[in-house]
Amino acid sequence: MIVPMDRADLAVASLVRAWLRLYTVGVSPQKRERRAQQLESDLWEHQADATARGISRGVTSLSIVDRMVRGIPADIAWRTRIGGFAVTISIPFNRAVGLVLLALVIAVPIATTMAGWDTDRDAWGAQLRDLGERQRWQTHLTNIFQVIAGLGLIAAGIALGVTMAQRSRGLAIVAGVLLGIAGTLTLVSAALYAAVAELAQEFAAGTAEPGAAGTARGLAIVLQNTVAVATLCAVGGVFVISVAAARQALLPRWLRFGPPLAITSGVASVVLGGFEATENAEWLSFIVTFVLTLGWLVVAGGMLALRRLDTLPLPTPPAAPA
Protein backbone atom coordinates (compact mmCIF):
# COMPACT_ATOMS: atom_id res chain seq x y z
CA MET A 1 0.00 0.00 0.00
CA ILE A 2 1.28 3.46 -0.85
CA VAL A 3 0.33 6.18 1.59
CA PRO A 4 -0.20 9.46 -0.27
CA MET A 5 1.61 12.30 1.46
CA ASP A 6 1.15 16.02 1.04
CA ARG A 7 3.27 18.89 2.34
CA ALA A 8 1.57 18.87 5.76
CA ASP A 9 2.27 15.13 6.19
CA LEU A 10 5.91 15.62 5.24
CA ALA A 11 6.25 18.66 7.50
CA VAL A 12 4.79 16.76 10.46
CA ALA A 13 7.07 13.78 9.82
CA SER A 14 10.05 16.16 9.61
CA LEU A 15 9.04 17.73 12.91
CA VAL A 16 8.88 14.33 14.64
CA ARG A 17 12.27 13.36 13.15
CA ALA A 18 13.82 16.72 14.15
CA TRP A 19 12.66 16.23 17.75
CA LEU A 20 14.02 12.67 17.65
CA ARG A 21 17.41 13.93 16.42
CA LEU A 22 17.48 16.52 19.17
CA TYR A 23 16.71 14.30 22.14
CA THR A 24 18.90 11.46 20.92
CA VAL A 25 22.05 13.60 20.61
CA GLY A 26 24.81 11.67 22.34
CA VAL A 27 22.78 8.43 22.52
CA SER A 28 24.48 5.24 21.29
CA PRO A 29 23.75 4.52 17.59
CA GLN A 30 21.95 1.25 18.45
CA LYS A 31 19.49 2.92 20.86
CA ARG A 32 18.94 5.87 18.53
CA GLU A 33 18.34 3.55 15.56
CA ARG A 34 15.87 1.46 17.56
CA ARG A 35 13.84 4.51 18.57
CA ALA A 36 14.00 5.90 15.02
CA GLN A 37 12.66 2.62 13.61
CA GLN A 38 9.82 2.58 16.15
CA LEU A 39 8.82 6.12 15.19
CA GLU A 40 9.21 5.70 11.43
CA SER A 41 6.96 2.65 11.54
CA ASP A 42 4.48 4.41 13.82
CA LEU A 43 4.29 7.48 11.54
CA TRP A 44 3.65 5.35 8.48
CA GLU A 45 1.06 3.13 10.20
CA HIS A 46 -0.71 6.18 11.61
CA GLN A 47 -0.96 7.87 8.20
CA ALA A 48 -1.94 4.60 6.46
CA ASP A 49 -4.62 3.88 9.06
CA ALA A 50 -6.01 7.41 8.79
CA THR A 51 -6.09 7.14 5.00
CA ALA A 52 -7.91 3.78 5.19
CA ARG A 53 -10.50 5.25 7.60
CA GLY A 54 -10.98 8.35 5.48
CA ILE A 55 -9.74 10.72 8.18
CA SER A 56 -8.66 14.07 6.78
CA ARG A 57 -4.98 14.84 6.42
CA GLY A 58 -5.23 17.90 8.65
CA VAL A 59 -6.77 15.90 11.52
CA THR A 60 -4.11 13.20 11.11
CA SER A 61 -1.29 15.74 11.13
CA LEU A 62 -2.69 17.35 14.27
CA SER A 63 -3.02 13.95 15.91
CA ILE A 64 0.62 13.12 15.16
CA VAL A 65 1.85 16.46 16.51
CA ASP A 66 -0.37 15.94 19.57
CA ARG A 67 1.21 12.52 20.18
CA MET A 68 4.70 13.92 19.74
CA VAL A 69 4.09 16.78 22.18
CA ARG A 70 2.42 14.58 24.81
CA GLY A 71 5.35 12.17 24.56
CA ILE A 72 8.01 14.84 25.15
CA PRO A 73 8.18 14.44 28.96
CA ALA A 74 8.62 10.66 28.52
CA ASP A 75 11.26 11.25 25.82
CA ILE A 76 13.20 13.52 28.15
CA ALA A 77 12.86 11.06 31.04
CA TRP A 78 14.05 8.23 28.75
CA ARG A 79 16.98 10.35 27.55
CA THR A 80 17.99 11.34 31.07
CA ARG A 81 17.83 7.76 32.30
CA ILE A 82 20.10 6.34 29.62
CA GLY A 83 23.06 8.54 30.34
CA GLY A 84 22.70 12.28 30.73
CA PHE A 85 23.41 14.77 28.03
CA ALA A 86 27.11 14.24 27.34
CA VAL A 87 27.75 15.70 23.90
CA THR A 88 30.90 15.11 21.92
CA ILE A 89 31.77 17.98 19.62
CA SER A 90 34.56 17.36 17.17
CA ILE A 91 35.41 20.99 16.37
CA PRO A 92 39.19 21.40 16.77
CA PHE A 93 39.92 23.42 19.88
CA ASN A 94 42.04 26.08 18.19
CA ARG A 95 39.59 26.62 15.33
CA ALA A 96 36.64 27.08 17.69
CA VAL A 97 38.51 29.56 19.89
CA GLY A 98 39.84 31.41 16.83
CA LEU A 99 36.37 31.78 15.30
CA VAL A 100 34.95 33.01 18.61
CA LEU A 101 37.68 35.65 18.83
CA LEU A 102 37.03 36.81 15.26
CA ALA A 103 33.30 37.01 16.00
CA LEU A 104 34.09 39.24 18.99
CA VAL A 105 35.82 41.69 16.62
CA ILE A 106 32.36 42.46 15.28
CA ALA A 107 30.41 42.09 18.52
CA VAL A 108 32.53 44.28 20.82
CA PRO A 109 32.39 47.52 18.74
CA ILE A 110 28.65 47.09 18.13
CA ALA A 111 28.09 46.60 21.83
CA THR A 112 30.19 49.63 22.78
CA THR A 113 28.78 52.09 20.20
CA MET A 114 25.77 52.56 22.48
CA ALA A 115 27.92 54.13 25.18
CA GLY A 116 28.98 57.16 23.13
CA TRP A 117 26.15 59.54 24.11
CA ASP A 118 26.78 62.76 25.99
CA THR A 119 24.44 62.41 28.98
CA ASP A 120 25.55 65.64 30.63
CA ARG A 121 22.39 67.51 31.76
CA ASP A 122 23.16 70.60 29.67
CA ALA A 123 24.03 68.72 26.50
CA TRP A 124 21.33 66.06 26.72
CA GLY A 125 18.59 68.02 24.89
CA ALA A 126 20.73 68.43 21.77
CA GLN A 127 21.90 64.81 22.02
CA LEU A 128 18.33 63.53 22.28
CA ARG A 129 17.17 65.69 19.35
CA ASP A 130 20.10 64.42 17.26
CA LEU A 131 19.14 60.82 18.04
CA GLY A 132 15.47 61.51 17.34
CA GLU A 133 16.17 63.02 13.93
CA ARG A 134 17.82 59.86 12.67
CA GLN A 135 15.84 57.79 10.19
CA ARG A 136 13.75 55.11 11.86
CA TRP A 137 15.41 52.36 9.84
CA GLN A 138 18.81 53.45 11.15
CA THR A 139 17.79 52.93 14.77
CA HIS A 140 16.10 49.61 13.88
CA LEU A 141 19.22 48.43 12.08
CA THR A 142 21.43 49.43 15.02
CA ASN A 143 19.06 47.58 17.34
CA ILE A 144 19.17 44.45 15.20
CA PHE A 145 23.00 44.49 15.23
CA GLN A 146 22.95 44.90 19.00
CA VAL A 147 20.69 41.88 19.43
CA ILE A 148 22.90 39.85 17.07
CA ALA A 149 25.97 40.95 19.04
CA GLY A 150 24.31 39.92 22.33
CA LEU A 151 23.20 36.53 21.03
CA GLY A 152 26.65 36.08 19.42
CA LEU A 153 28.39 36.71 22.73
CA ILE A 154 26.12 34.18 24.48
CA ALA A 155 26.74 31.63 21.70
CA ALA A 156 30.49 32.32 21.95
CA GLY A 157 30.32 31.68 25.70
CA ILE A 158 28.55 28.34 25.20
CA ALA A 159 30.91 27.32 22.37
CA LEU A 160 33.96 28.11 24.48
CA GLY A 161 32.56 26.38 27.52
CA VAL A 162 32.06 23.19 25.49
CA THR A 163 35.22 23.18 23.36
CA MET A 164 37.70 24.45 25.94
CA ALA A 165 36.42 22.26 28.76
CA GLN A 166 38.41 19.29 27.51
CA ARG A 167 41.69 21.14 27.95
CA SER A 168 41.16 23.80 30.62
CA ARG A 169 37.95 23.15 32.51
CA GLY A 170 38.22 25.98 35.04
CA LEU A 171 39.24 28.61 32.50
CA ALA A 172 36.56 27.39 30.09
CA ILE A 173 33.85 27.95 32.70
CA VAL A 174 35.15 31.41 33.62
CA ALA A 175 35.50 32.53 29.96
CA GLY A 176 32.10 31.06 29.07
CA VAL A 177 30.35 32.74 32.02
CA LEU A 178 32.00 36.12 31.34
CA LEU A 179 31.01 36.06 27.66
CA GLY A 180 27.51 34.86 28.60
CA ILE A 181 27.09 37.77 31.03
CA ALA A 182 28.46 40.19 28.39
CA GLY A 183 25.92 38.87 25.88
CA THR A 184 22.99 39.07 28.30
CA LEU A 185 23.89 42.64 29.29
CA THR A 186 24.21 43.54 25.59
CA LEU A 187 20.65 42.31 25.05
CA VAL A 188 19.49 44.40 28.03
CA SER A 189 21.34 47.37 26.52
CA ALA A 190 19.60 46.78 23.19
CA ALA A 191 16.22 46.96 24.93
CA LEU A 192 17.24 50.19 26.71
CA TYR A 193 18.51 51.62 23.41
CA ALA A 194 15.18 50.91 21.73
CA ALA A 195 13.33 52.68 24.56
CA VAL A 196 15.62 55.75 24.41
CA ALA A 197 15.35 55.88 20.60
CA GLU A 198 11.54 55.80 20.84
CA LEU A 199 11.50 58.65 23.35
CA ALA A 200 14.00 60.58 21.18
CA GLN A 201 11.71 60.25 18.15
CA GLU A 202 8.79 61.66 20.15
CA PHE A 203 11.01 64.42 21.54
CA ALA A 204 12.22 65.46 18.08
CA ALA A 205 8.65 65.40 16.73
CA GLY A 206 7.41 67.55 19.62
CA THR A 207 4.90 64.92 20.75
CA ALA A 208 6.75 63.80 23.87
CA GLU A 209 5.04 64.01 27.26
CA PRO A 210 6.52 66.37 29.87
CA GLY A 211 9.49 64.73 31.57
CA ALA A 212 10.23 62.41 28.65
CA ALA A 213 13.69 63.92 28.15
CA GLY A 214 14.54 63.27 31.80
CA THR A 215 13.30 59.68 31.56
CA ALA A 216 15.35 59.15 28.40
CA ARG A 217 18.44 60.59 30.10
CA GLY A 218 17.97 58.24 33.06
CA LEU A 219 17.63 55.27 30.72
CA ALA A 220 20.71 56.43 28.76
CA ILE A 221 22.80 56.59 31.95
CA VAL A 222 21.68 53.06 32.93
CA LEU A 223 22.45 51.97 29.36
CA GLN A 224 25.97 53.42 29.49
CA ASN A 225 26.74 51.64 32.75
CA THR A 226 25.29 48.37 31.43
CA VAL A 227 27.46 48.66 28.31
CA ALA A 228 30.51 49.42 30.46
CA VAL A 229 29.98 46.26 32.53
CA ALA A 230 29.26 44.21 29.38
CA THR A 231 32.47 45.46 27.79
CA LEU A 232 34.48 44.65 30.91
CA CYS A 233 33.02 41.13 30.95
CA ALA A 234 33.78 40.64 27.24
CA VAL A 235 37.38 41.89 27.66
CA GLY A 236 37.74 39.72 30.78
CA GLY A 237 36.53 36.72 28.78
CA VAL A 238 39.09 37.48 26.08
CA PHE A 239 41.80 37.74 28.74
CA VAL A 240 40.87 34.32 30.15
CA ILE A 241 40.92 32.85 26.65
CA SER A 242 44.39 34.29 26.12
CA VAL A 243 45.58 32.69 29.37
CA ALA A 244 44.18 29.31 28.24
CA ALA A 245 45.77 29.70 24.79
CA ALA A 246 49.10 30.61 26.40
CA ARG A 247 49.00 27.56 28.68
CA GLN A 248 48.38 25.34 25.68
CA ALA A 249 51.19 27.07 23.70
CA LEU A 250 48.66 27.85 20.97
CA LEU A 251 49.88 31.40 20.42
CA PRO A 252 53.33 32.99 19.99
CA ARG A 253 54.83 34.30 23.22
CA TRP A 254 54.63 37.98 22.18
CA LEU A 255 50.87 37.80 21.66
CA ARG A 256 50.26 36.87 25.28
CA PHE A 257 50.88 40.44 26.42
CA GLY A 258 48.01 41.98 24.42
CA PRO A 259 45.07 41.41 26.79
CA PRO A 260 46.94 42.40 30.01
CA LEU A 261 48.06 45.62 28.31
CA ALA A 262 44.51 46.32 27.12
CA ILE A 263 43.11 45.76 30.61
CA THR A 264 45.77 48.03 32.15
CA SER A 265 44.98 50.72 29.62
CA GLY A 266 41.22 50.31 30.23
CA VAL A 267 41.66 50.68 34.00
CA ALA A 268 43.80 53.76 33.38
CA SER A 269 41.03 55.22 31.22
CA VAL A 270 38.49 54.74 34.02
CA VAL A 271 40.84 56.25 36.64
CA LEU A 272 41.76 59.22 34.44
CA GLY A 273 38.05 59.85 33.78
CA GLY A 274 37.79 61.03 37.40
CA PHE A 275 40.06 64.02 36.76
CA GLU A 276 38.74 66.82 34.59
CA ALA A 277 42.20 68.02 33.62
CA THR A 278 43.19 64.71 32.02
CA GLU A 279 40.50 64.48 29.37
CA ASN A 280 42.95 63.93 26.52
CA ALA A 281 44.82 61.23 28.43
CA GLU A 282 41.51 59.50 29.22
CA TRP A 283 40.51 59.58 25.56
CA LEU A 284 43.94 58.34 24.48
CA SER A 285 43.92 55.40 26.91
CA PHE A 286 40.39 54.47 25.80
CA ILE A 287 41.53 54.41 22.16
CA VAL A 288 44.62 52.35 23.11
CA THR A 289 42.36 49.85 24.94
CA PHE A 290 40.04 49.64 21.98
CA VAL A 291 42.79 49.24 19.36
CA LEU A 292 44.74 46.75 21.47
CA THR A 293 41.65 44.62 22.11
CA LEU A 294 40.49 44.59 18.50
CA GLY A 295 44.04 44.12 17.14
CA TRP A 296 44.64 41.21 19.47
CA LEU A 297 41.29 39.64 18.56
CA VAL A 298 42.06 39.87 14.84
CA VAL A 299 45.64 38.55 15.05
CA ALA A 300 45.08 35.85 17.68
CA GLY A 301 41.71 34.81 16.26
CA GLY A 302 43.10 34.62 12.73
CA MET A 303 46.12 32.58 13.79
CA LEU A 304 44.04 30.13 15.81
CA ALA A 305 41.35 29.77 13.16
CA LEU A 306 43.68 29.36 10.19
CA ARG A 307 46.75 27.54 11.53
CA ARG A 308 46.76 23.75 11.53
CA LEU A 309 46.98 22.83 15.17
CA ASP A 310 44.46 19.99 15.12
CA THR A 311 47.09 17.45 16.02
CA LEU A 312 48.09 19.27 19.19
CA PRO A 313 48.16 16.66 21.96
CA LEU A 314 46.04 17.04 25.05
CA PRO A 315 48.01 18.26 28.08
CA THR A 316 49.61 15.39 29.96
CA PRO A 317 49.03 15.14 33.68
CA PRO A 318 52.09 15.68 35.92
CA ALA A 319 54.05 12.49 36.63
CA ALA A 320 53.30 10.82 39.93
CA PRO A 321 56.13 11.04 42.49
CA ALA A 322 58.32 7.95 42.59
Add this chain to the structure above:
Amino acid sequence: MRRKPNTLVPLERNLLGAAVAFARAGVEEFHGYAIALELADQAEARRLTGHGTLYRALDRLESAGFLSSSLEDADQAAAQRRPRRRLYRLTAEGMRAAAAEDAAAPSHAIGAQSGLATS
Protein backbone atom coordinates in the same frame (compact mmCIF):
# COMPACT_ATOMS: atom_id res chain seq x y z
CA MET B 1 8.59 10.35 41.45
CA ARG B 2 10.63 7.14 41.57
CA ARG B 3 8.55 4.01 41.02
CA LYS B 4 8.66 0.98 43.30
CA PRO B 5 10.58 -1.99 41.88
CA ASN B 6 8.54 -4.85 40.38
CA THR B 7 5.39 -2.75 40.07
CA LEU B 8 3.55 -1.75 36.94
CA VAL B 9 2.30 1.76 36.35
CA PRO B 10 -1.26 2.03 34.94
CA LEU B 11 -0.07 2.46 31.35
CA GLU B 12 2.08 -0.67 31.60
CA ARG B 13 -0.86 -2.60 33.07
CA ASN B 14 -3.00 -1.44 30.18
CA LEU B 15 -0.33 -2.34 27.62
CA LEU B 16 0.03 -5.78 29.15
CA GLY B 17 -3.76 -6.09 29.06
CA ALA B 18 -3.84 -5.17 25.39
CA ALA B 19 -1.07 -7.72 24.69
CA VAL B 20 -3.09 -10.40 26.51
CA ALA B 21 -6.15 -9.44 24.47
CA PHE B 22 -4.14 -9.74 21.26
CA ALA B 23 -2.87 -13.18 22.34
CA ARG B 24 -6.41 -14.36 23.19
CA ALA B 25 -7.60 -13.17 19.78
CA GLY B 26 -4.86 -15.21 18.14
CA VAL B 27 -2.73 -12.19 17.26
CA GLU B 28 0.70 -13.32 18.36
CA GLU B 29 2.67 -10.31 17.21
CA PHE B 30 1.73 -6.66 17.12
CA HIS B 31 3.45 -3.36 16.39
CA GLY B 32 3.52 -0.12 18.40
CA TYR B 33 0.82 1.73 16.52
CA ALA B 34 -1.53 -1.28 16.69
CA ILE B 35 -1.26 -1.43 20.46
CA ALA B 36 -1.77 2.36 20.69
CA LEU B 37 -5.03 1.91 18.74
CA GLU B 38 -6.06 -0.97 20.99
CA LEU B 39 -5.40 1.11 24.12
CA ALA B 40 -7.51 3.94 22.73
CA ASP B 41 -10.32 1.48 21.92
CA GLN B 42 -10.20 0.01 25.43
CA ALA B 43 -10.39 3.43 27.03
CA GLU B 44 -12.89 4.66 24.44
CA ALA B 45 -10.50 7.57 24.01
CA ARG B 46 -10.17 9.65 20.87
CA ARG B 47 -6.49 10.43 21.40
CA LEU B 48 -3.72 7.92 20.95
CA THR B 49 -0.91 7.51 23.49
CA GLY B 50 2.01 9.90 22.93
CA HIS B 51 4.98 8.53 21.01
CA GLY B 52 7.50 8.89 23.83
CA THR B 53 5.09 7.56 26.46
CA LEU B 54 4.18 4.50 24.37
CA TYR B 55 7.65 3.40 23.31
CA ARG B 56 9.22 4.09 26.68
CA ALA B 57 6.58 1.88 28.33
CA LEU B 58 6.99 -0.86 25.69
CA ASP B 59 10.78 -0.78 26.21
CA ARG B 60 10.28 -1.10 29.96
CA LEU B 61 7.94 -4.09 29.57
CA GLU B 62 10.51 -5.68 27.28
CA SER B 63 13.33 -5.03 29.78
CA ALA B 64 11.17 -6.62 32.48
CA GLY B 65 10.82 -9.72 30.29
CA PHE B 66 7.04 -9.36 29.85
CA LEU B 67 7.33 -8.69 26.13
CA SER B 68 9.89 -9.67 23.52
CA SER B 69 10.44 -7.90 20.24
CA SER B 70 12.13 -8.30 16.90
CA LEU B 71 12.32 -6.36 13.64
CA GLU B 72 10.20 -7.86 10.93
CA ASP B 73 11.75 -9.27 7.79
CA ALA B 74 13.09 -6.48 5.58
CA ASP B 75 11.74 -8.10 2.38
CA GLN B 76 8.21 -8.21 3.76
CA ALA B 77 8.31 -4.50 4.61
CA ALA B 78 9.87 -3.65 1.24
CA ALA B 79 7.17 -5.65 -0.56
CA GLN B 80 4.52 -3.48 1.12
CA ARG B 81 6.60 -0.33 0.59
CA ARG B 82 6.61 0.71 4.22
CA PRO B 83 9.18 0.98 7.06
CA ARG B 84 10.03 -2.21 8.96
CA ARG B 85 7.84 -2.83 11.98
CA ARG B 86 9.17 -3.73 15.43
CA LEU B 87 6.94 -6.65 16.34
CA TYR B 88 6.17 -7.31 20.00
CA ARG B 89 5.13 -10.64 21.45
CA LEU B 90 3.76 -11.49 24.92
CA THR B 91 6.12 -13.80 26.82
CA ALA B 92 5.14 -16.52 29.27
CA GLU B 93 6.45 -14.33 32.04
CA GLY B 94 4.26 -11.48 30.75
CA MET B 95 1.24 -13.79 30.82
CA ARG B 96 2.04 -14.78 34.43
CA ALA B 97 2.48 -11.12 35.41
CA ALA B 98 -0.88 -10.27 33.83
CA ALA B 99 -2.54 -13.13 35.75
CA ALA B 100 -0.92 -11.96 38.99
CA GLU B 101 -2.17 -8.40 38.37
CA ASP B 102 -5.66 -9.81 37.73
CA ALA B 103 -5.56 -11.76 40.98
CA ALA B 104 -4.43 -8.67 42.90
CA ALA B 105 -7.10 -6.41 41.37
CA PRO B 106 -9.89 -8.59 39.89
CA SER B 107 -12.20 -5.60 39.32
CA HIS B 108 -9.69 -4.28 36.82
CA ALA B 109 -8.89 -7.66 35.28
CA ILE B 110 -6.25 -7.28 32.58
CA GLY B 111 -7.55 -8.04 29.12
CA ALA B 112 -11.15 -8.25 30.27
CA GLN B 113 -12.06 -4.84 28.97
CA SER B 114 -10.64 -5.28 25.50
CA GLY B 115 -12.74 -5.37 22.38
CA LEU B 116 -10.40 -8.05 21.14
CA ALA B 117 -11.10 -10.43 24.05
CA THR B 118 -13.17 -13.14 22.43
CA SER B 119 -13.85 -15.45 25.29
